[in-house]
Amino acid sequence: MPQSETSQSEPVTAKPLSEHRRSGLVYAISAYVLWGILPIYFLSLVPASAWEIVAWRVLFSLVFCAILLTVTRKWRAFGSLLLNKRVVFTMGVAGALIYVNWQTYVLATVSGHVVEAALGYFINPIVTVFLGVLVQREKLRVAQWVAVGVSVIAVVVLAIGYGSMPWIALILAFSFGLYGLIKKRVGGAVDAVSGLTLETMWLTPVAIVQLVVVGATVGVTLGTVSVWHTIALVGTGVITAVPLLFFAAASRRLPLVYMGFIQYFAPFIQFLVGVVVLHEAMPPERWFGFAIVWFALLILCVDMIVASRSGRKAAELDVATVE
Secondary structure (H helix, E strand, C coil): CCHHHHHHHHHHHHHHHHHHHHHHHHHHHHHHHHHHCHHHHHHCCCCCCHHHHHHHHHHHHHHHHHHHHHHCCCHHHHHHHHCCHHHHHHHHHHHHHHHHHHHHHHHHHHCCCHHHHHHHHHHHHHHHHHHHHHHHCCCCCHHHHHHHHHHHHHHHHHHHHHCCCCHHHHHHHHHHHHHHHHHHHHHHHCCHHHHHHHHHHHHHHHHHHHHHHHHHCCCCCCCCCCHHHHHHHHCHHHHHHHHHHHHHHHHHHCCHHHHHHHCCHHHHHHHHHHHHHCCCCCCHHHHHHHHHHHHHHHHHHHHHHHHHHHHHHHHHHHHHHHC
């Protein structure tokens, strides 16, 4: 392209690009803030049990996704996905993993373990790196290996602090890490709404059985407490789907480095909710363990910035060579 054309086009493209990234930041921050305040939302659903909350979350997420598919007129595209057995069964596995994640998270929240749940999402990026080596045979950079090693030390320190292994954190981190790996298998073939629809379709029988058991034991609370409580239970479908849609919109607009930093918003807000709002215990050994985890995340972030800059310079050199 001639220099004159380049100089003329730059003022035209610079503003839309800036707006594109700005909207991406709004979507990303909105998604992670909504995920961050989930503990408060779930606690507002008491006296509903964790088992009832997750069951309604599955069913109302499916209903909300059906409404979205209708409004966006994507039922035909969704129907074509149902013909792909590989996609359908892959999303079934993803559904099983996200069910473990949801149930563990809600149980942790209503039983006073919000801080430990936040820990799970703090160490999730490190677990994802570890799973990349274990499952996909990826090669790690030195800094990534250091981060994994430091995080193992953190888990040991926290296990001593808790008096047992932080199982809630580990289950959350590994279930979500494996969920991410499974979702990669379908790549861009399944959008956020279609993916959640397929996952909740698989989980619907589980949710129904769960509600039957809850009804036969402690009793179902939907419609028996108050109007606002009923609206909040129905709203579990919205609070589940909307952040996913925001996240998908942000991912299309922002570089991976931006998303890498913003992902820590949610566990940080959850941590603050647990410590400041719910006054969960944080003895010195737990602070020390969290500090080690944050140090491991700092190593990952620095490595991510360095790798991003190196990749950008390499790309610029390739362009210069071609020209």
